[in-house]
Amino acid sequence: MLPQQLVNGVLLGATYALFALGFTLMFGVLRVINLTYGFYFTAGAFVAWFVTRAGGGLWLALPAAALASGVIAVVVDALLLTRLRRARADELASLMVTLGAVLALYAALAALLGPDIRRLPPAVLGNEAISLDGVRVTQAQLLILGASVVLAGGLVWLVRFSRLGLAIRAVAENPDAAGLMGIDTARVAALVSFVSGTLAGAGGVLIGLAFNAIHPYMGEAMMLRGFVVVILGGLGDIFGALVAGLLLGVIEVLTAGYLASGLKEAVAFAILVLVLWTRPAGLFGRPVARRV
Amino acid sequence: MSVPPWLSDLFWTYQNVVVSLGVNGLLALSMYVVLAAGQLSLGQAAFMGLGAYASALLTLRLHAPFWAVLPAAMLVPVAFALLVGGPTLRLAGVYLAIATIGLGEVLRAVYLNVDALGGALGLSGIPEAAPLWLIYALLAAALLVFWRIGRSRVGRAMEAMRSDETAALAMGVNVRRYRLATLVASAALAGLAGALSAHSTDFIGPNDYGFEPAVSILSFALLGGIGSPIAPVVGAVVLTLLPELMRGFAELRLILNGVVIVLAVLFLPRGLVAWRMRRRAA
Numbered sequence: 001m002l003p004q005q006l007v008n009g010v011l012l013g014a015t016y017a018l019f020a021l022g023f024t025l026m027f028g029v030l031r032v033i034n035l036t037y038g039f040y041f042t043a044g045a046f047v048a049w050f051v052t053r054a055g056g057g058l059w060l061a062l063p064a065a066a067l068a069s070g071v072i073a074v075v076v077d078a079l080l081l082t083r084l085r086r087a088r089a090d091e092l093a094s095l096m097v098t099l100g101a102v103l104a105l106y107a108a109l110a111a112l113l114g115p116d117i118r119r120l121p122p123a124v125l126g127n128e129a130i131s132l133d134g135v136r137v138t139q140a141q142l143l144i145l146g147a148s149v150v151l152a153g154g155l156v157w158l159v160r161f162s163r164l165g166l167a168i169r170a171v172a173e174n175p176d177a178a179g180l181m182g183i184d185t186a187r188v189a190a191l192v193s194f195v196s197g198t199l200a201g202a203g204g205v206l207i208g209l210a211f212n213a214i215h216p217y218m219g220e221a222m223m224l225r226g227f228v229v230v231i232l233g234g235l236g237d238i239f240g241a242l243v244a245g246l247l248l249g250v251i252e253v254l255t256a257g258y259l260a261s262g263l264k265e266a267v268a269f270a271i272l273v274l275v276l277w278t279r280p281a282g283l284f285g286r287p288v289a290r291r292v
Numbered sequence: 293m294s295v296p297p298w299l300s301d302l303f304w305t306y307q308n309v310v311v312s313l314g315v316n317g318l319l320a321l322s323m324y325v326v327l328a329a330g331q332l333s334l335g336q337a338a339f340m341g342l343g344a345y346a347s348a349l350l351t352l353r354l355h356a357p358f359w360a361v362l363p364a365a366m367l368v369p370v371a372f373a374l375l376v377g378g379p380t381l382r383l384a385g386v387y388l389a390i391a392t393i394g395l396g397e398v399l400r401a402v403y404l405n406v407d408a409l410g411g412a413l414g415l416s417g418i419p420e421a422a423p424l425w426l427i428y429a430l431l432a433a434a435l436l437v438f439w440r441i442g443r444s445r446v447g448r449a450m451e452a453m454r455s456d457e458t459a460a461l462a463m464g465v466n467v468r469r470y471r472l473a474t475l476v477a478s479a480a481l482a483g484l485a486g487a488l489s490a491h492s493t494d495f496i497g498p499n500d501y502g503f504e505p506a507v508s509i510l511s512f513a514l515l516g517g518i519g520s521p522i523a524p525v526v527g528a529v530v531l532t533l534l535p536e537l538m539r540g541f542a543e544l545r546l547i548l549n550g551v552v553i554v555l556a557v558l559f560l561p562r563g564l565v566a567w568r569m570r571r572r573a574a
Contacts, residue, residue: 033386083558092332092385093557096510099334100553103507107546220503224397227390262405269398276379276391 004135005257011141013249015207018148019222020229020241021155022199028236029172029192031091035098036076037200038219039105040069044201045208052121062205069201070194077193110216118214140210147206151199152242168192228272234282312532314427315489320512320528321434322481327518329474330454331385335392336482336509338399339369341501343483344490348415358421365487366480373479381471396506403498414497422491438521504546511549514556517563526565
């Protein structure tokens, strides 16, 4: 019983981590809580749904979804956030803009396609479970676990060790100084949006597969977990998001198994409040002097 | 009383709208008081829901009289405001916004999953005990109080915090105390609005206080502006009446509210009612 639950927890946690990676990257570099992120996630899942309906396999649907979400993210950023960045509006203004935008986008999608739950065709990915010592996992779950570890690793590499990552970190540190050093900050912002968008889109497809449900508000439904993971991991901390995601998944599954399944969300929220009281910089964050 | 029959017909036809106008006005003011202190709470719908559920449960389960449930409907959201606001008000503004969105999401899940709170069916059979005059009297009282506060020393301190927090701190404004006080006032007001609306509609459900209403309440204040307490109420009136006139489907109203926020922040940062209160020199 316990081994199966721990495995389930890790697999559930991998979906949370996958969802939160791009979200925390966006905040870390652009200093924006971008709530339209949830819509990129939904958009990715729907693109994959259309591609597979047209007869494409997962190996076509996944990149197509990632690419489309990335493009949407760049467009949203250019239309809404660039202007505020240029005007040096405070971060609450950009949060409010993305909040309004995401409500309009979800509602428009629901009006266009209807609010019903859709499913990716079962032939897209074998649904048979793999059994090992009595512990069951499905292929979709394994794919998500693999994808989130690989993507988190790739992101850390990109940001820490590549030349582009140096530019990204410079912009994150101080956009003005980075601009003076010859970095094209607008291009870095667009690029970070694109990468976050592709992550969200890919996440939407994989999680849509694992939960076998695609609907317009699926990104919104992930938001609470997204917040808990990015705060617990530390806002902007990629590796922290991976660890926090896995941890949250295990805690939720154990809560559902040993306490009550209705308490999962309440426990997630309790963790959020507890972290804000005790370690607002996240699990691995060092306390910073507060910017007022 | 000799009300002409056509007027009374009109009133009964549009009674829901008349109630919504008053309740949304109160909600817009609850958003105003937070924004006026330079903060962003996205928990107004959650606070409203806490007030609605607390008052409905007291009425249905304990048969408490209506005048007794109103204070409870204010105290419960205040307790949650302290729980969420306590840690986040020390931090940058985004943390309060995040924690309050989270509050809305988690409460929806709790109402849905706890059978004692009505579960997915919600609570029905709530007596329509909230008189219309009371809703409007409370709205007028809240307007008057915020008007007086806005013109006082406190209002000046809040405006200073909003435009430059560091400068306000340097001038001796106790920023943290004002922030907590405004959040508490806002939660109490939203809870009151929740109790009033629950006691004029017979039914409340777990999905009535989620993400969409939270964003809609923000759109009231952003459309009207926060230059004076009148402004957000004007915003609420416009955004309550406009969908009624358009007679569109429900999604249209949400799209409208979302677009209003985007446009207001980008192009109309002072809102429709840009006029600001005058203050006497100190």
